[in-house]
Amino acid sequence: MRYLLLAFAFTVLLAVVSLFVGVSDVSLTGLLAGGAEGRAMEVFVISRVPRTLALVLAGASMAIAGLVMQMVVRNRFVEPSTTGTTESATLGFLVVTLFAPGWPLMAKMAVAAVFALGGTALFLRILRVVPLRDVLLVPLVGIMLGGIIGALTAFIAYRANLMASLLAWNMGDFSGVIRGRYELLWIGLVCGAMAYIAADRFTVAGMGRDFTTNLGLNYQRVMVLGLAIVSVVSAVVLVSIGSIPFLGLIVPNVVSLIVGDNMRRTVPWVALGGAGMVLACDIVGRLIRFPYEIPISVVMGVVGSAIFLYLLLRTPRAAT
Amino acid sequence: MSGQSLAEAPARAFSRPAIVLLVLLALALVSTGLFMTLGAKGSWSFVLSFRGKKLLSLVLVAYSVAVSTVLFQTVTNNRILTPSIMGFDALYVLLKTAVVFFLGIGALVAIDSQLQFLIEVVAMAGFSILLFRWLFLGEERSLHLLVLVGIVFGIFFRSLSQLMQRMLDPGAFNVLQDTLFASFATTDPTLLGISTLVVVLASAYGFRMMHTYDVLSLGRAQAINLGVDYRRTVMTILVLVAVLVSVSTALVGPVTFFGLLVATLAHSLVGNSRHRYVLPAAVLLAIICLVGGQTLLERVFAFDTALSIIIEFLGGIVFIALVLRRSAR
Numbered sequence: 001m002r003y004l005l006l007a008f009a010f011t012v013l014l015a016v017v018s019l020f021v022g023v024s025d026v027s028l029t030g031l032l033a034g035g036a037e038g039r040a041m042e043v044f045v046i047s048r049v050p051r052t053l054a055l056v057l058a059g060a061s062m063a064i065a066g067l068v069m070q071m072v073v074r075n076r077f078v079e080p081s082t083t084g085t086t087e088s089a090t091l092g093f094l095v096v097t098l099f100a101p102g103w104p105l106m107a108k109m110a111v112a113a114v115f116a117l118g119g120t121a122l123f124l125r126i127l128r129v130v131p132l133r134d135v136l137l138v139p140l141v142g143i144m145l146g147g148i149i150g151a152l153t154a155f156i157a158y159r160a161n162l163m164a165s166l167l168a169w170n171m172g173d174f175s176g177v178i179r180g181r182y183e184l185l186w187i188g189l190v191c192g193a194m195a196y197i198a199a200d201r202f203t204v205a206g207m208g209r210d211f212t213t214n215l216g217l218n219y220q221r222v223m224v225l226g227l228a229i230v231s232v233v234s235a236v237v238l239v240s241i242g243s244i245p246f247l248g249l250i251v252p253n254v255v256s257l258i259v260g261d262n263m264r265r266t267v268p269w270v271a272l273g274g275a276g277m278v279l280a281c282d283i284v285g286r287l288i289r290f291p292y293e294i295p296i297s298v299v300m301g302v303v304g305s306a307i308f309l310y311l312l313l314r315t316p317r318a319a320t
Numbered sequence: 321m322s323g324q325s326l327a328e329a330p331a332r333a334f335s336r337p338a339i340v341l342l343v344l345l346a347l348a349l350v351s352t353g354l355f356m357t358l359g360a361k362g363s364w365s366f367v368l369s370f371r372g373k374k375l376l377s378l379v380l381v382a383y384s385v386a387v388s389t390v391l392f393q394t395v396t397n398n399r400i401l402t403p404s405i406m407g408f409d410a411l412y413v414l415l416k417t418a419v420v421f422f423l424g425i426g427a428l429v430a431i432d433s434q435l436q437f438l439i440e441v442v443a444m445a446g447f448s449i450l451l452f453r454w455l456f457l458g459e460e461r462s463l464h465l466l467v468l469v470g471i472v473f474g475i476f477f478r479s480l481s482q483l484m485q486r487m488l489d490p491g492a493f494n495v496l497q498d499t500l501f502a503s504f505a506t507t508d509p510t511l512l513g514i515s516t517l518v519v520v521l522a523s524a525y526g527f528r529m530m531h532t533y534d535v536l537s538l539g540r541a542q543a544i545n546l547g548v549d550y551r552r553t554v555m556t557i558l559v560l561v562a563v564l565v566s567v568s569t570a571l572v573g574p575v576t577f578f579g580l581l582v583a584t585l586a587h588s589l590v591g592n593s594r595h596r597y598v599l600p601a602a603v604l605l606a607i608i609c610l611v612g613g614q615t616l617l618e619r620v621f622a623f624d625t626a627l628s629i630i631i632e633f634l635g636g637i638v639f640i641a642l643v644l645r646r647s648a649r
Contacts (some may be wrong), residue, residue, distance in 0.1 A: 126640060140400065141640060143471070147577060148636035154629050245475065294486050301479025305472045312469055 006271045011056075014279040018052045019044070021283055023291045054182035055174060055282050056275040058237050059247065061188030063274025064195050064267060065233040066248020067255075071206040071263060072226035073127070075258075077139040077267045080116075080234040084145035086243050088119025089235045090169055091153045098160055104280030105239065109184055113235035119149060120227050172297035173240035174282050180241065188236045191229045192271060199263040202226060206261070244297055246304030247274060254311065277304075337590045337597035343603035344589075351612035352379075358619045373512060378614060379562055381514055381568045382582075382606030387523070388564035389579030390586070390602050394537045394559050394595070399587065401466065401577040403561055407474030408448055409569040410481070415443055417496065419483040425492040434514045437570060441518065445562035452558050493629035515567045522563045529553070533595040582606045584639060 016189060020026055026048060030040040057257040066079035073083070080086045092115025098189055103111075150315045157166040195202070205212050205222040212219040237244065250274040252266070259266050278296065281303055355375055360367045389402045403409070431439075451473070487495055532553055536543050544550045568575075586602035587593065611628050 011374050098422070139471075144636040144639050147632055148640075149635035151629050151636065155633070158629065245479075289487050294483060298479055298482045298486060301475055305476035305479060308472050309469060309476065312472070 004268060004272070007269065007276070011276040011279065014276055014283070015052050015056060018055060018279050018283055019048050021286050022048065033190060047177075048059070049175045050179045050182050051174055051282075052240065052279075054177045054185055055278050057182075057185040057189050058174075058241050058244065059274040059276070059278030060271040061185070061192045061233045061274075062237055062244055062247045063251040063270045063277070064192045065230045067263065067266065067270045068195050068202060068226045069248065069254040071202040071231075071274065072206070072223055073124070073138065074206055076136040076253060077249065078142060079246075080147065080230060081245055082139045082249065083123045083142040084119045084149050085116045085123075085234045086238060087146040087149040087153065087229060088122075089116035089231070089238045090166070090243070091115055091119075091149055091156075092235070093155055093169060093239060094153055094162065094166065097157050097162070097165070098156070098212050105184065108159055109235050109239045112239055114188060116226060116231035116234050119145075122233055124223075124227075128159045169238060169242050170297075171295050172237075172244040172300070173293075173295035174294045176242070184236050184240050188233050190204050190234075191233050192267075194225075195229050196264075196267045198222070198225060202262070203263040206263070242295075242297060244278065245301050246308065247277060247300060250304050250308050250311075251277060254307070257311070337592050337594070337601070339596065340589050340591075341600055341604070342388045344601055344608065345369060346414035347612070348466050348604045348607045351608055354619075355611045355615040358615060373381040374614075375611065376516070377512055377571050378610045379607055380512075380519055381571050382610045383523075383603050384519060384564035384568040384578045385575070386582050386586070386602035387526070387599060388604040389569070390595070390599055391526070391533065391557050392561050393583055394533050395554050395561075396466070397537065397539055398466075399584065400580075401470055403565050404476065404576050404579055404584065406439055406451075406470035407477045408444070408562065408565045409573075409575075410474050410477035410567055411447055412440070412444055412569040413573075414477045414481040415440055415447070416482075417484045420488060420492055420496050421484040425488075425495050434511075437511060437514055437518075437566075440570070441563050441566045444566045445559045448562045448565075449555060449558050452554075511570055515571060519562060519567055522560050526557075529556070530595060533557075534593075535599065537593060537595075572628075575631060578606070578609070578631050581631070582609065 007146075020028075022043075024040075024043045024047075026044050030038070031044060033040075062080070069078050069080060069085075070076055071082065075213055089112040092112040093108060095115070096111040098195055100107075123142055126141055126145065141148050154163075154166065157163050175300060201217060201222045204215055204217055205219060205226070209219050212222065252270050255266050255269045278300070281299040282296050284303075285296055285299040288294055352375065355378075356368065356371050360371075367527075389404075392403045392406075393399055393401065433518075485496065488496065532548055535546050535548050536550075536553065538546070540550060543553075580601050582605045583598075585605050586598050589605075590597045590601050592598070609631065610627070613630065617627055617630070
C-alpha cells in the first residue's frame with residue numbers, strides 16, 4: 001500500500017511536469033501574475049490541462065484494457081494491438097468516415113467500437129480452433145489477423161484516397177488535444193472503473209472456463225463484459241488520440257512480475273503505470289526535439305519495445 | 321529433377337516433389353510470359369527491355385525473399401520465424417536512416433550508390449550475426465521467447481528509425497524517403513546490376529553447401545554429431561541471409577509476411593523437407609506471387625502500387641488457414 005502511494009505521488013509529479021512543459025512558456029508565477037485573463041492561463045486551461053488529462057486517461061485505460069485482454073484470452077502476450085482489435089476499430093472508423101462523414105464523433109466512435117468488438121470476437125473464434133495452451137500461436141495469430149484487417153483497411157483507404165487520414169489515425173499523437181477534443185476519453189475511465197469492480201470475476205475467468213463455471217460464475221457473460229471493455233477503450237483512444245503501441249502489453253506484464261496476478265490488486269498499479277508511462281513518453285516527445293514534437297506512438301514504440309526486450313532477456317529462464 | 325540420389329528407392333519416374341516443382345515451374349513461366357507480353361502496344365524492343373528490367377527486379381526480390389526465409393528457418397530450426405519477422409529488413413531501414421541522421425544527407429548523395437550498397441550489406445551481415453549469436457548460440461531458449469523477442473526487435477528497429485526520421489529536417493527526410501520506399505511498381509533500376517551480381521555470387525557460394533542444409537535442419541545437436549562445423553556453417557548461412565535480405569529490402573522495401581507465406585506454402589506443397597526441393601519450390605512460388613500478382617493487378621484490374629498490400633492480406637489468411645488446419649488434425 002505504501003508503495004502504491006509512492007507510485008501515485010510519482011505519477012502526480014509527472015502530470016505536474018506535463019502541465020508546465022511546452023513551447024509556450026507557462027510557469028507558476030506567470031499563472032498567478034496573469035490572473036484568470038492572462039495568456040498563460042489561457043494556454044494552461046485550453047491546452048495543457050486537457051492534454052495532461054488526456055494522457056492520464058488514455059494511458060490508464062489502455063493499460064487496463066491490456067490487462068483485461070490478457071485475463072480473458074488467458075495469454076500474457078496479447079493486447080488490443082496484437083489481437084486485431086485496434087485494426088478493426090480503425091477499419092470501423094474508416095468505414096463510417098467514408099459512408100457517414102457527417103455523424104458526430106460519438107457515433108463514429110460507437111461504430112468503431114462495434115467493429116473492434118467484431119474483430120476481437122473473430123479472433124477468439126479462430127482461437128477456439130487453435131489449442132490455447134500454445135502460448136506462441138495466440139499472439140502470432142492475432143498479429144496475423146491484425147495484418148489482414150490492416151491490409152484490408154489500407155486497401156479501402158488507398159482506393160478512397162484516405163491514406164493520409166489512415167496514417168494519422170495509426171500515429172498516436174497528443175499534440176492535437178485541446179479543450180473539447182478529448183472528453184470522449186472519460187468513457188475510458190468509466191470502463192477502467194468497471195474493470196476494477198469486476199476484477200475478481202476476471203481473475204476467476206483467467207483460470208479457465210471449467211473453473212469459472214465450477215465457482216458459479218457465468219463464464220460467457222464475464223467474457224462478453226471483458227471484450228466490451230477492451231473494444232470500447234480501444235475505439236475511444238483510437239478516435240481521440242490514435243493508436244499507442246505496446247502500452248497494454250508491457251505495463252501489465254511488468255506489474256505482474258512485481259505484484260502478481262490477482263487482478264483486484266493489480267488494477268490500481270496497472271492504471272498508475274499506464275498513466276505514468278504515457279506521461280513520461282509524451283514529455284520526452286515534447287522535449288527531445290524542442291520546439292517541435294515527436295508523436296507519442298513513436299516514442300512509445302522505442303521505449304516500450306526496449307523495456308520489453310530488457311525484461312525478456314534479463315532473466316531468460318524466468319521469462320519463459 | 322528427381323532420382324539423382326541413391327537414397328531414393330521408389331522407381332517411379334516422378335516423385336511428388338518433382339511433380340510439384342514441374343507444375344510450379346510451368347505456372348512461373350506462364351506468369352512471366354504474361355507479364356512480358358500482355359497488353360503490350362508499340363515497339364517490341366522497347367516494351368521488352370522496359371518490362372525486362374521490372375521483371376528482373378521482381379524475380380530478384382522473389383528469389384532473395386524465398387531463399388533467405390527458407391535458410392533462416394533451417395538455421396533457427398523452426399517454421400515460424402522469418403528474417404522479416406525478426407526485424408532484419410527493419411534493421412536495414414534503420415541502418416540507412418542512421419547514416420543520414422549521424423552523417424547528414426550529404427553522405428547518402430556523395431558516396432557512389434553501389435559502394436554504399438556493399439557497405440550496407442556488410443554492416444547488415446555484421447549486425448545480424450551479433451544479434452543471432454546473442455539470441456541463438458547461447459543457452460537454449462524457448463521458441464516462444466524467440467518469436468516474441470524477434471517481433472519486439474522488429475518493432476524496436478522500426479520505431480527507432482521513425483524517431484530518427486522525425487528528427488531530420490524535411491529536405492533530408494524526403495531524400496531518405498525516396499531511397500527507402502520504392503514499391504513493386506517502381507523498383508530502382510540503378511541497383512539492378514549490383515543486386516544481380518551480389519545475388520549470383522551469394523547463391524554460387526550457398527549452392528556448394530546444399531547438402532549441409534538438410535543436416536542442419538535436424539537440429540543443433542544432431543548436426544554437430546554428424547560432423548558439421550556448426551558455428552562456422554551457421555555464420556556463413558547468416559551472412560548469406562543478410563545479403564539476400566539487404567537486396568530485397570533495397571529493391572522494394574520491407575514486406576513482412578511474404579517470406580513466411582512462400583516458405584510455409586513450399587513446405588506444405590512439397591511435403592518433404594529436403595532443401596533440394598523446398599528451395600526451388602519456394603523461389604518459384606515467390607515468382608508466381610510477385611510476377612503473376614503484378615500482372616494481374618496492372619493489366620486486369622488496372623491498379624498500380626497495391627501489390628504489397630494484397631500480399632500481406634493473402635499471406636495472413638493463408639497462414640491462419642494453415643495453422644488452423646494443422647491444429648485441427
